[in-house]
Amino acid sequence: MTVLPNSVHARDIESLVHPQTNLAKHREVGPMVVTHGEGIKVYDDGGRDYIESVSGLWCASLGFAQERLARVAYEQMRTLGYYHSFRHRSNEPNVDLAEKLLSIAPVPMSKVLFQCSGSEANDTAIKLIWYYHNAIGKPEKRKIIARNMGYHGSTVAAVSLSGKPDMHADFGLPFEAFRHTEFPHYYRRHYAGESEEAFATRMAVALEELILEEGPETVAGFFAEPVMGAGGAVLPPATYFEKIQQVLRKYEVLFVADEVICGFGRTGEMWGSQTFAIEPDMVTSAKALSAAMQPISALMINEKIYQAMLQQSEKLGPFAHGFTYAGHPVTSAVALEVIRIYEEMDIVSHVKSISPTFMNALEQHVDHPLIGNIRGVGLICGIELMRDGEARIPFQSELNVSGRFHENALNNGLIPRVVGDRLVFAPPLVITENEIAEMSDRFGRALDETWSEIG
Numbered sequence: 023m024t025v026l027p028n029s030v031h032a033r034d035i036e037s038l039v040h041p042q043t044n045l046a047k048h049r050e051v052g053p054m055v056v057t058h059g060e061g062i063k064v065y066d067d068g069g070r071d072y073i074e075s076v077s078g079l080w081c082a083s084l085g086f087a088q089e090r091l092a093r094v095a096y097e098q099m100r101t102l103g104y105y106h107s108f109r110h111r112s113n114e115p116n117v118d119l120a121e122k123l124l125s126i127a128p129v130p131m132s133k134v135l136f137q138c139s140g141s142e143a144n145d146t147a148i149k150l151i152w153y154y155h156n157a158i159g160k161p162e163k164r165k166i167i168a169r170n171m172g173y174h175g176s177t178v179a180a181v182s183l184s185g186k187p188d189m190h191a192d193f194g195l196p197f198e199a200f201r202h203t204e205f206p207h208y209y210r211r212h213y214a215g216e217s218e219e220a221f222a223t224r225m226a227v228a229l230e231e232l233i234l235e236e237g238p239e240t241v242a243g244f245f246a247e248p249v250m251g252a253g254g255a256v257l258p259p260a261t262y263f264e265k266i267q268q269v270l271r272k273y274e275v276l277f278v279a280d281e282v283i284c285g286f287g288r289t290g291e292m293w294g295s296q297t298f299a300i301e302p303d304m305v306t307s308a309k310a311l312s313a314a315m316q317p318i319s320a321l322m323i324n325e326k327i328y329q330a331m332l333q334q335s336e337k338l339g340p341f342a343h344g345f346t347y348a349g350h351p352v353t354s355a356v357a358l359e360v361i362r363i364y365e366e367m368d369i370v371s372h373v374k375s376i377s378p379t380f381m382n383a384l385e386q387h388v389d390h391p392l393i394g395n396i397r398g399v400g401l402i403c404g405i406e407l408m409r410d411g412e413a414r415i416p417f418q419s420e421l422n423v424s425g426r427f428h429e430n431a432l433n434n435g436l437i438p439r440v441v442g443d444r445l446v447f448a449p450p451l452v453i454t455e456n457e458i459a460e461m462s463d464r465f466g467r468a469l470d471e472t473w474s475e476i477g
């Protein structure tokens with residue numbers, strides 16, 4: 023693309039640093055400028071439409087423009103456009119939203135803490151794991167375990183939790199207290215002939231070995247996404263969470279379910295924890311909580327943790343943590359309205375009923391010579407590109423198959439999400455059958471063009 027002088031593209035290059043973007047390449051190619059959205063599509067400044075196959079960043083669950091939510095934000099800004107919740111202050115939308123979340127929590131939860139992002143919710147959960155263990159007289163329990171290729175955010179603690187080496191490189195991270203256990207990617211990592219259950223057992227044994235190696239008296243918490251998102255939409259193998267939770271209980275390790283992607287219907291239940299029988303001590307959520315229309319995240323904690331925090335207040339005084347915009351009345355009012363919309367449209371039933379159409383549409387490409395494996399649940403699916411799917415032989419990296427696919431998808435009006443050699447789909451939850459068919463057509467054309475370039 024030619025970058026014209028004084029265009030928004032040129033001004034972008036001179037004024038912005040983009041997250042997760044090759045900065046040198048950006049100077050050559052410039053940005054894709056998105057001007058507006060409608061339903062599951064966004065439009066660029068050339069007027070071209072794109073189906074958003076991953077809801078922006080797994081978040082725009084109701085699509086890209088919403089009059090009803092705009093009105094709620096407008097009205098709330100006219101009445102109380104800001105107030106905080108420090109030092110005993112409150113506002114009604116905040117309380118209403120907390121009550122609503124507690125009423126739909128996957129397991130009994132006691133209280134809610136609001137933040138503005140998934141990273142902050144996970145950071146807060148990390149701090150509470152430490153605070154809790156201090157409160158119960160086990161200050162040596164400090165270490166936190168998450169999974170290789172897990173993703174939990176970009177702040178210094180949340181990225182330490184994340185198991186993505188590219189996000190640690192040259193930042194001097196992860197921090198000392200963080201450890202990572204096996205990436206439970208069955209298709210890629212199982213031994214020949216190993217069943218999913220046997221693979222899950224191996225994952226749980228690896229976790230137990232890590233805890234024993236570190237010393238169980240030093241291990242405080244474990245984080246997991248029910249379906250791993252940025253790691254490539256990787257589903258847990260059968261029996262995985264059952265076995266992992268046995269290990270965590272044995273060594274009194276708190277479990278935080280990172281529901282930032284899975285929460286609010288993505289997996290065909292309200293929570294991924296329900297889909298995979300997870301019983302967490304804390305739940306973090308964001309993204310679809312406000313359908314991405316406002317920056318808000320929620321951390322739910324159980325009664326055990328709340329009781330420990332109460333004790334701390336007696337010892338230390340005020341709970342010494344908080345963010346200026348936590349419990350913001352506008353973000354809470356919008357999130358509350360989003361949950362009302364989910365209830366009106368019965369989002370869980372909708373995802374359950376449309377999921378087979380979504381999976382069939384993607385699975386019809388399973389014999390394509392680029393594809394090795396397809397696996398999904400609800401409205402989230404990961405597709406592995408493989409030279410030989412059966413023998414699990416990847417394409418040579420010089421072929422740049424996923425990079426080529428990315429370009430071809432864009433040229434066919436599909437914004438894809440590529441994670442290494444995996445393609446990920448998580449479209450807005452409001453996607454219809456016709457839109458799924460259109461998405462699948464565009465996907466098929468991008469696959470064919472990619473194959474014809476390298477085949």
Ligand SMILES: Cc1ncc(COP(=O)(O)O)c(C=O)c1O
Pocket residue numbers: 079080138139140141142144173174175176247251252280281282283308309
């Ligand atoms: C599972 C998960 N947790 C946490 C985060 C971080 O959320 P945020 O970008 O809002 O900080 C993300 C972001 O993609 C995520 O996918």
